[in-house]
Amino acid sequence: LPLKIMPGITMPGVVVGNLTDAVAKEIGCGKIPVIAVGSHDTASAVLGVPASGDRWAYLSSGTWSLMGVELPRAIVNDKTFQYEFTNEGGVENTIRLLKNIMGLWLVQECKRQWQREGQDLAYGELARMAAQAQPFFGYVNCDNSDFLAPGDMPARINKCLSQTGQKPTQDKGQMVRLVLESLALKYRSVLSAIEDVTGKSIETLHIVGGGIQNELLCQFTADATGRKVVTGPIEATASGNILLQAKAVGQLKSIDEARQVVRNSFEMKEYKPQNRDLWDRQYKTFIVKK
DSSP: OOGGGSOOOOOTTOEEEEOOHHHHHHHTOOOOEEEOOOSSHHHHHHHTOOOOSSSEEEEEESSEEEEEEEESSOOOSHHHHHHTOEEEEOGGGOEEEEEEEEOTHHHHHHHHHHHHTTOOOOHHHHHHHHHHSOTTOOOOOTTOGGGSSSSOHHHHHHHHHHHTTOOOOOOHHHHHHHHHHHHHHHHHHHHHHHHHHHOOOOOEEEEESGGGGOHHHHHHHHHHHTSEEEEOOTTHHHHHHHHHHHHHTTSOOOHHHHHHHHHHHSOOEEEOOOOHHHHHHHHHHHHHHO
C-alpha cells in the first residue's frame, strides 16, 4: 500500500489540541489540553509499572496476559519469529517486545460454567479451594486454540488432559489449581524466551492489572520463574495514562520520575520464589505435556 494514504502518526505525550467550547461547557471545566497517551492500553500500563533499572520484565495480568520488556528499538529476527513475539510502540520512543498469553480467561469461564450448573463460587473461594488441592495434578497448554471461545471450559480442559495422557478431574479446586500452575509455567517459558532474544537476564518480574488479586497465581509465578515478583498497581493503565499527561504539560520531567510517583503512590507486594528444585522438575514435565 502507498504510504501517502496512511494518516500521520501522533506520538504519545503530544498535546493535540484543546477541548471544544461545547465539551468544556458540558463537563464543567476549562478548555483543558487533549494529550495523546500510550496506546493501546498496554503501552500506558507499562509506563505505570513501578520499575527501575533495566533488568525487569512486565506482565499485564487479567483475562489475558501480556509479558514483555521495554527496549530502545525493535528486535526482528528468526528468534522473535520463532517465539511469536511482537514489537509494539511504547512511550518515549520505546518498543514493547512482548508475547500475548492466555490469562485468567480459563478460570473465568470455568466459574461461569459452574454458575450455570447451579454453583456460584466467588473467585476468593476458588483460590482457597485451589490452594488446598493436589499440586501438579496435570498440565494444559493455556494457549490451546480450543480454549478461546466461551462455553463449557471444564469439559474442554478435561478433553485436553485426556488427549495428552493425563487424568481428567471433576474437582473444581483441582481444576483451578492446574490452570494456575500451567499459567505460571507458561510464564517461565516466555520469560526464558525473552532472555534468549534480548541476551539480558531478568531479575524482577513486575505484574500489574486485575490478575494481581489472585495471590496464589502470583506466588506460583515467582516459584515457576525463580524470580522476584512485585505486584501492583491494579490500575496501571490509568496510572500510566495520567502520568504521561502530567509529563506532557511539564509537571514531571521524565519517565523515571513518573515511575517513582507510582512507587510512592501505590502499595506493592513482593513474592519470593519457593521450592525451586520442585518447580524446575515440574517445568521439564510441562514442556513435554504442553
